[in-house]
Amino acid sequence: MSEIQPLALSGLSKAFGGLHAVAGVDLSVRPGERRAIIGPNGAGKTTLFNLISGDLMPSGGRIVLFGHDVTRLPSFRRAALGLARTFQITTLFPSLSVLENMLLAAQALERTKLMFHRPLGSYGHLYARARAVLESVDLAGKEGETAKNLSHGEQRQLEVALALAGRPRLLLLDEPTAGLSPAESQMMAALLRTLDPAITILIIEHDMDVAFGLADHVMVLHNGRVIADGSPEAVKADPLVAEIYLGTD
Amino acid sequence: MPGAARRGGWVVAGLGTAAVLLAAAPLFLSSYPLTLLTQALIYAIFAMSLDILLGYTGLPSLGHAAYFGVGAYAVAILATEFRAGFWTCLVAAVAAAILAGALFGPLAIRAVGTYFLMITLALGMLVWGLAFRWVSVTKGDNGISGLERPTLGPWSFADPTAFYFLSLVTFVVSAACLVVVVRSPFGMSLMGIRESEARMRSLGYNVWLHKYLAFMLAAAFAGVAGFLWAYYNGFVSPVEVQLVTSVEALLMVALGGSGTLVGPALGAGLIVFLKNFVSVYTKRWLLILGGVYICVILFAPGGIIGALKRRPR
Ligand SMILES: Nc1ncnc2c1ncn2[C@@H]1O[C@H](COP(=O)(O)OP(=O)(O)OP(=O)(O)O)[C@@H](O)[C@H]1O
Numbered sequence: 001m002s003e004i005q006p007l008a009l010s011g012l013s014k015a016f017g018g019l020h021a022v023a024g025v026d027l028s029v030r031p032g033e034r035r036a037i038i039g040p041n042g043a044g045k046t047t048l049f050n051l052i053s054g055d056l057m058p059s060g061g062r063i064v065l066f067g068h069d070v071t072r073l074p075s076f077r078r079a080a081l082g083l084a085r086t087f088q089i090t091t092l093f094p095s096l097s098v099l100e101n102m103l104l105a106a107q108a109l110e111r112t113k114l115m116f117h118r119p120l121g122s123y124g125h126l127y128a129r130a131r132a133v134l135e136s137v138d139l140a141g142k143e144g145e146t147a148k149n150l151s152h153g154e155q156r157q158l159e160v161a162l163a164l165a166g167r168p169r170l171l172l173l174d175e176p177t178a179g180l181s182p183a184e185s186q187m188m189a190a191l192l193r194t195l196d197p198a199i200t201i202l203i204i205e206h207d208m209d210v211a212f213g214l215a216d217h218v219m220v221l222h223n224g225r226v227i228a229d230g231s232p233e234a235v236k237a238d239p240l241v242a243e244i245y246l247g248t249d
Numbered sequence: 250m251p252g253a254a255r256r257g258g259w260v261v262a263g264l265g266t267a268a269v270l271l272a273a274a275p276l277f278l279s280s281y282p283l284t285l286l287t288q289a290l291i292y293a294i295f296a297m298s299l300d301i302l303l304g305y306t307g308l309p310s311l312g313h314a315a316y317f318g319v320g321a322y323a324v325a326i327l328a329t330e331f332r333a334g335f336w337t338c339l340v341a342a343v344a345a346a347i348l349a350g351a352l353f354g355p356l357a358i359r360a361v362g363t364y365f366l367m368i369t370l371a372l373g374m375l376v377w378g379l380a381f382r383w384v385s386v387t388k389g390d391n392g393i394s395g396l397e398r399p400t401l402g403p404w405s406f407a408d409p410t411a412f413y414f415l416s417l418v419t420f421v422v423s424a425a426c427l428v429v430v431v432r433s434p435f436g437m438s439l440m441g442i443r444e445s446e447a448r449m450r451s452l453g454y455n456v457w458l459h460k461y462l463a464f465m466l467a468a469a470f471a472g473v474a475g476f477l478w479a480y481y482n483g484f485v486s487p488v489e490v491q492l493v494t495s496v497e498a499l500l501m502v503a504l505g506g507s508g509t510l511v512g513p514a515l516g517a518g519l520i521v522f523l524k525n526f527v528s529v530y531t532k533r534w535l536l537i538l539g540g541v542y543i544c545v546i547l548f549a550p551g552g553i554i555g556a557l558k559r560r561p562r
């Protein structure tokens with residue numbers, strides 16, 4: 001367990017034309033921290049994740065990941081440093097089987113992925129890893145199923161499993177319960193609580209029960225700015241937060 | 250699972266029968282059908298190489314004839330001007346095709362979807378333009394003629410049966426190589442790119458690199474097909490690199506079933522026979538080609554293999 005800071009953002013910004021989706025966000029995350037990011041629709045939460053993951057390039061500011069300045073690095077290099085993410089809109093390999101989805105995730109950070117002369121089937125450790133993670137998200141019985149034929153709830157579980165396969169040290173979860181029924185949300189929350197405490201997690205979550213149940217720290221984003229940051233209790237009691245949530249919802 | 254095993258049995262039986270029939274073909278085919286079968290084998294290599302891009306990686310190239318043509322021209326020039334032998338020509342054809350792929354790849358890979366289609370089309374036109382205009386090297390519109398079939402050690406491939414076997418062996422070796430690649434971790438990564446580039450990137454894949462390698466792999470085997478074609482035809486002209494040749498290859502892949510390798514090989518056979526059959530009666534081959542394309546898209550989007558796969562369930 002290194003004590004290197006997993007993530008530090010300074011003055012991070014992203015403008016889409018005239019719209020400042022993320023406007024000067026400073027953030028420093030401790031190892032092992034579980035931080036929820038909440039805020040109304042369009043607050044800039046997903047954009048913030050896209051900047052951290054490298055899916056979007058910032059208009060300004062700096063991103064330091066495990067001590068490396070990654071502001072201009074492509075996303076695959078950030079993944080190699082131990083970053084993984086899930087997407088708000090389920091992003092699987094739809095016409096591949098669940099097992100193949102997991103194999104792609106399991107080999108992603110290994111040199112194996114460039115091997116072209118040996119069958120994938122001969123890499124037993126990848127299968128072992130793929131199946132172990134499927135087991136941990138309760139999808140063990142579904143490995144032969146085509147991903148697009150899974151139920152929505154199962155697809156969300158696979159979404160998380162793909163991110164876990166590479167043993168990330170920093171995990172970004174973008175609304176893992178999006179579109180789930182209350183019962184399914186509870187199951188997802190329980191699943192997330194079983195994750196290795198050494199993994200640092202940032203989670204965007206609309207379901208307050210899930211967010212506050214998992215996080216030791218809550219950050220509120222509004223119009224691309226951080227307007228509150230602290231313990232769940234402190235944020236709940238913040239009058240500005242209450243106003244924004246009452247004012248916009 | 251028993252269903253899958255039964256299907257696996259059918260596949261093995263089908264491939265075995267095909268192998269026996271192909272090996273025995275010269276015994277029962279007269280020279281014209283054997284010539285067509287030779288042509289089908291060459292186009293099968295070409296179509297399978299395109300399948301790596303289109304079916305596996307999800308990159309719809311509309312300029313794949315460029316690599317086929319570069320391979321064919323390399324052979325034509327070396328064999329006629331420099332009397333180069335079999336291996337020199339084979340290595341040169343593949344190397345030239347890979348080089349063209351290595352140069353064009355970065356331009357094409359920058360684009361996705363329709364833009365990829367348009368850029369590969371433009372690059373294909375560029376090669377066609379070169380073949381047409383660079384007269385000192387390519388002899389322009391006249392083309393390069395007088396290519397003789399090669400010899401290799403004690404064997405001469407001048408005889409149509411011997412050349413058929415050369416094509417068959419080359420086809421089998423190419424198909425085997427491509428099957429190994431698509432079943433490898435790298436092959437799986439190409440399918441991942443086809444399914445979701447965004448997910449591949451965030452998992453940690455250098456998507457650009459994988460596409461680039463796929464591009465050169467596809468170019469290499471198109472070059473192998475071009476190598477055979479030059480000797481088969483005895484004549485290489487801008488026709489080999491024209492748009493129609495690229496479109497025919499796309500249709501072979503779509504008709505047979507993209508992302509299966511065996512489908513595009515079947516598709517190549519069908520199109521070659523259809524084309525030669527039809528041209529006896531009419532000159533409107535392009536019209537028929539378009540008609541077949543529309544029918545495939547409308548009625549069998551998964552191609553022949555797609556239709557077969559759906560049956561047993
Ligand atoms: N690629 C883009 N191009 C232009 N505008 C964008 C783009 N992505 C996001 N936006 C805009 O940026 C703002 C922030 O969007 P973002 O998706 O980050 O919000 P969010 O907090 O994740 O919202 P939600 O809770 O609905 O997921 C929105 O106004 C959105 O319309």
Ligand SMILES: [Mg+2]
Pocket residue numbers: 045046047088
């Ligand atoms: Mg969002």
